[in-house]
Ligand SMILES: CCCCC/C=C\C/C=C\CCCCCCCC(=O)SCCNC(=O)CCNC(=O)[C@H](O)C(C)(C)COP(=O)(O)OP(=O)(O)OC[C@H]1O[C@@H](n2cnc3c(N)ncnc32)[C@H](O)[C@@H]1OP(=O)(O)O
């Protein structure tokens with residue numbers, strides 16, 4: 001009887017393997033499906049640990065979440081080559097801005113996430129079952145992208161509390177996922193936040209995923225991601241009048257870095 005089950009299991013695995021070899025679409029769906037399952041199951045298992053260790057919603061839970069998510073890369077054959085981590089060593093709070101390509105970014109995020117850092121996320125994430133629960137417990141700041149007024153109010157509140165709570169805030173200034181190998185124009189929320197709190201902006205750039213991940217082409221293979229944490233950009237003395245310049249400055253530095261890390265050197269200059 002047990003041998004029978006084993007043979008069935010082996011046959012199913014063999015069939016899946018053959019399907020994956022034969023069809024890129026099956027390969028893609030199975031790999032991305034597995035990522036979803038991993039996120040949902042691990043969130044469900046990690047949430048009680050967070051509650052037991054830290055008692056509720058707190059940024060301290062991010063350490064636990066980070067430990068779990070950092071192991072995901074081994075399942076997908078992803079490697080991260082990280083440079084500039086010392087640039088996170090600023091005294092006190094800061095705004096971290098990075099490019100956002102895919103839901104796979106959660107692996108890259110956790111690879112470099114400094115202690116005491118919360119992310120700004122769309123409020124819809126809160127309703128994503130166990131993933132919503134874990135993001136809530138980790139202290140993610142939820143914003144309503146459909147209401148500028150409400151999003152601005154949340155950000156203004158964060159500007160007031162981040163210094164008192166000594167937290168760093170991670171924002172994806174493109175405001176949505178973008179896997180084209182380029183950057184979308186930046187929204188200004190992160191930069192208003194930095195100026196209001198008078199804290200530095202630290203850009204983080206991930207190389208393009210397009211060589212190993214492209215949902216439109218059903219591509220999801222193993223791959224290497226280069227990550228660079230860039231030197232902090234000071235905002236002391238800046239006012240709301242300087243936000244546009246600050247946004248453009250960060251955009252240009254990050255775009256140039258994105259192209260360099262992705263092997264598109266020479267591009268990205270004079271793009272404002
Ligand atoms: C254990 C297993 C775990 C498994 C799971 C794995 C991990 C999960 C755990 C944790 C990780 C969670 C990580 C979550 C990441 C989620 C990522 C996202 O959801 S990205 C999407 C959401 N984020 C954003 O949108 C941020 C970027 N957007 C902005 O900053 C926007 O500006 C905005 C604040 C949202 C407002 O956007 P809107 O489109 O409505 O308006 P505009 O940007 O066009 O601005 C209009 C106008 O207002 C001015 N403005 C903007 N902000 C402010 C402000 N704060 N104060 C004052 N004024 C502001 C802006 O300048 C514009 O004016 P003007 O044109 O005159 O310049």
Ligand SMILES: CCCCCCCC/C=C\CCCCCCCC(=O)OC[C@@H](O)COP(=O)(O)O
Nearest residue numbers: 036039040102103106127128129131175176177
């Ligand atoms: C009871 C309800 C059950 C719902 C189940 C939902 C399942 C979702 C489960 C797993 C997905 C893992 C995602 C990890 C977190 C990803 C964060 C992220 O990358 O969000 C995207 C957001 O930045 C931008 O969104 P858009 O590009 O604008 O769109």
